[in-house]
Amino acid sequence: MITIDQVRQRAEMDARTNGCYLNPDKDFLNDLFVGLKTNEERYGYPSCPCRLATGKFELDRDINCPCDYRDPDVKEFGACYCALYVSRDVSEGKTQIKPVPERRPKEIQARAYGLKLEAPTPQATASSPTTAPMPAQETKIRLKLYYCKQCGYVCFRESPPYICPICKAKMEMFTELPIQPENAG
Amino acid sequence: MITIDQVRQRAEMDARTNGCYLNPDKDFLNDLFVGLKTNEERYGYPSCPCRLATGKFELDRDINCPCDYRDPDVKEFGACYCALYVSRDVSEGKTQIKPVPERRPKEIQARAYGLKLEAPTPQATASSPTTAPMPAQETKIRLKLYYCKQCGYVCFRESPPYICPICKAKMEMFTELPIQPENAG
Amino acid sequence: MITIDQVRQRAEMDARTNGCYLNPDKDFLNDLFVGLKTNEERYGYPSCPCRLATGKFELDRDINCPCDYRDPDVKEFGACYCALYVSRDVSEGKTQIKPVPERRPKEIQARAYGLKLEAPTPQATASSPTTAPMPAQETKIRLKLYYCKQCGYVCFRESPPYICPICKAKMEMFTELPIQPENAG
Numbered sequence: 294m295i296t297i298d299q300v301r302q303r304a305e306m307d308a309r310t311n312g313c314y315l316n317p318d319k320d321f322l323n324d325l326f327v328g329l330k331t332n333e334e335r336y337g338y339p340s341c342p343c344r345l346a347t348g349k350f351e352l353d354r355d356i357n358c359p360c361d362y363r364d365p366d367v368k369e370f371g372a373c374y375c376a377l378y379v380s381r382d383v384s385e386g387k388t389q390i391k392p393v394p395e396r397r398p399k400e401i402q403a404r405a406y407g408l409k410l411e412a413p414t415p416q417a418t419a420s421s422p423t424t425a426p427m428p429a430q431e432t433k434i435r436l437k438l439y440y441c442k443q444c445g446y447v448c449f450r451e452s453p454p455y456i457c458p459i460c461k462a463k464m465e466m467f468t469e470l471p472i473q474p475e476n477a478g
Numbered sequence: 479m480i481t482i483d484q485v486r487q488r489a490e491m492d493a494r495t496n497g498c499y500l501n502p503d504k505d506f507l508n509d510l511f512v513g514l515k516t517n518e519e520r521y522g523y524p525s526c527p528c529r530l531a532t533g534k535f536e537l538d539r540d541i542n543c544p545c546d547y548r549d550p551d552v553k554e555f556g557a558c559y560c561a562l563y564v565s566r567d568v569s570e571g572k573t574q575i576k577p578v579p580e581r582r583p584k585e586i587q588a589r590a591y592g593l594k595l596e597a598p599t600p601q602a603t604a605s606s607p608t609t610a611p612m613p614a615q616e617t618k619i620r621l622k623l624y625y626c627k628q629c630g631y632v633c634f635r636e637s638p639p640y641i642c643p644i645c646k647a648k649m650e651m652f653t654e655l656p657i658q659p660e661n662a663g
Numbered sequence: 664m665i666t667i668d669q670v671r672q673r674a675e676m677d678a679r680t681n682g683c684y685l686n687p688d689k690d691f692l693n694d695l696f697v698g699l700k701t702n703e704e705r706y707g708y709p710s711c712p713c714r715l716a717t718g719k720f721e722l723d724r725d726i727n728c729p730c731d732y733r734d735p736d737v738k739e740f741g742a743c744y745c746a747l748y749v750s751r752d753v754s755e756g757k758t759q760i761k762p763v764p765e766r767r768p769k770e771i772q773a774r775a776y777g778l779k780l781e782a783p784t785p786q787a788t789a790s791s792p793t794t795a796p797m798p799a800q801e802t803k804i805r806l807k808l809y810y811c812k813q814c815g816y817v818c819f820r821e822s823p824p825y826i827c828p829i830c831k832a833k834m835e836m837f838t839e840l841p842i843q844p845e846n847a848g
Contacts, residue, residue: 302553302567303553305497306646307497309496309497309566309679310495310643310644311676311679312676313676313679369669380675381679438632442720443724445809446818447817448625448632449632454629458629459681460828461673487750487751488831490750491683491737491738491826491831492831494681494682495681495682523813523832539813542813542832544831623842624815633815633816633817634810634840639814
């Protein structure tokens with residue numbers, strides 16, 4: 294059993310830790326907290342209140358709040374996809390939130406929802422293997438060790454974070470750690 | 479030689495980094511800083527000013543300030559065990575601190591102070607091996623690599639943190655990294 | 664193409680995440696942001712606007728903003744070398760910034776700029792091998808896995824950070840992780 298107050302406390306700690314702010318509209322914010330509480334009780338983890346979760350953690354991991362897209366969206370648009378987290382300027386009413394497009398890659402969405410991706414070129418469409426049902430092994434998620442070349446932060450993920458949570462370096466600063474875990478994934 | 483001002487600077491950086499706040503009562507706070515300074519000069523590390531340290535870092539590690547219990551206590555009770563760190567609501571005077579029970583596990587306390595744990599059942603008490611002196615090898619601390627399944631944060635500890643310092647996921651989101659360090663511990 | 668606003672957003676997130684503050688002088692701050700933007704466009708990474716970069720990331724890594732010296736300098740002197748990041752007291756005008764000496768080790772500077780270090784003793788000067796050109800293999804940078812004995816934070820760097828970004832423990836709390844990556848560096 295989780296309370297709205299616990300959801301709020303967590304979001305406040307999280308915003309402060311990661312350098313962003315909560316939406317200043319208290320009613321709007323509360324509605325999102327209710328959504329997070331509902332999802333946590335339903336799935337066992339607080340998936341994004343503005344996106345459709347599958348109920349399988351591995352497929353929903355990137356849209357668990359705070360989602361993988363929160364930091365680059367706050368940096369670029371002033372808010373995350375839900376507008377739960379905002380930038381300092383938005384928090385202080387200095388700027389408006391820009392429309393936030395869905396940053397979640399189509400491939401990740403397709404994998405989560407078991408959809409086929411549209412083929413990228415007309416030729417490929419004609420006889421593309423992507424029009425065949427997606428084989429089960431393609432949904433296997435392989436985790437790797439990455440590190441930030443700027444500050445040395447180490448993480449174990451499918452792909453590097455968009456922004457380093459420690460030094461805020463961009464994704465391109467991450468590279469694979471030259472060490473291989475056993476049975477990763 | 480460490481100054482009260484250095485202790486305070488460190489606590490301020492730490493609170494901001496980890497999403498919590500310092501106790502708004504300046505005199506109370508200063509007394510705690512004096513305690514931290516005393517402990518750092520006595521032991522070489524700033525162990526909790528409200529708990530008894532052993533002077534052996536391995537046995538005191540979890541009660542080194544910020545202690546392992548700070549984040550879950552601030553989240554659940556509005557303050558850490560000492561009330562040095564508090565939640566935003568407490569910091570702003572909106573709510574009172576609730577009584578904070580000792581979260582440090584009895585097993586960890588027993589290990590630190592070389593105590594016997596009381597047997598869990600009456601039968602066990604009769605001929606329990608727990609009444610025998612604790613063998614030396616039981617105090618061996620084995621460290622493992624863990625990662626947060628939500629954000630990928632990697633750490634090397636005896637057990638996972640209560641709350642992920644990066645994404646604030648709960649302890650249950652941590653699992654062992656499938657890789658084994660040599661001679662861990 | 665990077666904008667001044669993006670540079671500022673990044674610095675604001677970074678300051679909040681790492682427990683420090685931006686210089687309260689807006690014009691001064693803006694000049695530093697212009698410098699960071701210039702360096703990012705010139706080198707591909709935002710090297711310190713107050714130091715000379717080489718253009719080779721490996722040699723400039725430690726002076727990439729936020730530089731390796733930011734946290735200990737803010738803690739000890741109230742500001743980083745550039746005074747872009749300051750302490751809370753300086754941010755609130757309670758104290759003045761002290762002169763910040765260059766913390767970057769002379770050996771690191773010598774390696775970056777291809778300089779010879781002066782010999783430490785007169786005798787050594789006479790026939791010192793340090794007066795010979797620095798052999799190429801000495802500039803090889805070897806990265807290692809370190810962890811913080813206090814909180815377990817793991818990083819992959821040439822040397823440990825001055826202050827743990829998670830728990831703010833001092834550098835001495837870091838030690839090598841007993842595991843060896845392949846082909847590190």
